[in-house]
Amino acid sequence: MIEAREYIFIKHKILTLTGVDLNCYKTPQVQRRLKTYLIRSGQTDWHRFFRDIRDDPTAVSKLKDYLTINVSSFFRDTDKFDYLQDTILPELLRGHRQLRVWSAGCSKGHEPYSLAMMLSEATGFYHQHYILATDIDRSALDHTEAGGPYTEEEVSKLPPSLLERYFRRADDGYYVIDRLPRQLTVRYQNLLSDPFEEAFDLIVCRNVVIYFTTEVKERLYRRFHQALRSGGILFVGGTEVIPKATDLGLETAGISFYRRRA
Numbered sequence: 001m002i003e004a005r006e007y008i009f010i011k012h013k014i015l016t017l018t019g020v021d022l023n024c025y026k027t028p029q030v031q032r033r034l035k036t037y038l039i040r041s042g043q044t045d046w047h048r049f050f051r052d053i054r055d056d057p058t059a060v061s062k063l064k065d066y067l068t069i070n071v072s073s074f075f076r077d078t079d080k081f082d083y084l085q086d087t088i089l090p091e092l093l094r095g096h097r098q099l100r101v102w103s104a105g106c107s108k109g110h111e112p113y114s115l116a117m118m119l120s121e122a123t124g125f126y127h128q129h130y131i132l133a134t135d136i137d138r139s140a141l142d143h144t145e146a147g148g149p150y151t152e153e154e155v156s157k158l159p160p161s162l163l164e165r166y167f168r169r170a171d172d173g174y175y176v177i178d179r180l181p182r183q184l185t186v187r188y189q190n191l192l193s194d195p196f197e198e199a200f201d202l203i204v205c206r207n208v209v210i211y212f213t214t215e216v217k218e219r220l221y222r223r224f225h226q227a228l229r230s231g232g233i234l235f236v237g238g239t240e241v242i243p244k245a246t247d248l249g250l251e252t253a254g255i256s257f258y259r260r261r262a
């Protein structure tokens, strides 16, 4: 464990430098990651560490990336995306021709582009839906806006028909074709402090809340509930379960899916 006073100092420094409030994250996990980061940086002392990175935006951004973890993949948990496509999407599209969809914690774009491809396949390429992609990590958002590059490995698990239809190959990797990024609204947002838009048909927030404390998670789920239209769906990560979902006004709509009750 990091000594209590030192941890207060570290949290304060990280909040000022990166905008990330570590009070919202589970202490043991965060402390483990912090210790590893300090060792990897070749340092032993936090005061010195912060003095060194203070005027180095790249180093600050690296620290933020490390703390917020942006691992992702296209159609992450294929079985859940299959369920979204076969069961949830037809339900949402029944009454609402244009959907409002939000990928909250979109990382480098795998998730919102998976959603954009799925919607294009379901309703046609030129049918405009609103797809909002937000994250706290600006470099991940730049990647999302650019539509790549994605590595061979990253695209290798995509169905060949989607790879062919929606990607082009460049010298530095694969990019989604230009029309796909145009379907996204990409925006910086801290889920723990910034305002939310409303009336979403589908909110996808997966593998983002895992390190948040129980209270922070509950507050966030309440806000997601508010941001959904009645009957709208919240799609969470493969290992995430919302405790007492009914108390929050949500009902189960399948494994990893919750519906805002009318």
Ligand SMILES: C[S@@+](CC[C@H](N)C(=O)[O-])C[C@H]1O[C@@H](n2cnc3c(N)ncnc32)[C@H](O)[C@@H]1O
Residues within 6 Å of the ligand: 068, 069, 070, 071, 072, 073, 076, 104, 105, 106, 107, 108, 110, 111, 134, 135, 136, 137, 140, 189, 190, 191, 192, 205, 206, 207, 208, 237
């Ligand atoms: C592990 S990735 C998940 C990406 C994608 N949702 C998926 O499931 O593959 C977690 C993402 O959440 C973002 N994140 C973490 N804390 C956040 C916060 N407070 N507000 C917005 N995004 C946050 C990180 O920057 C990172 O890109």
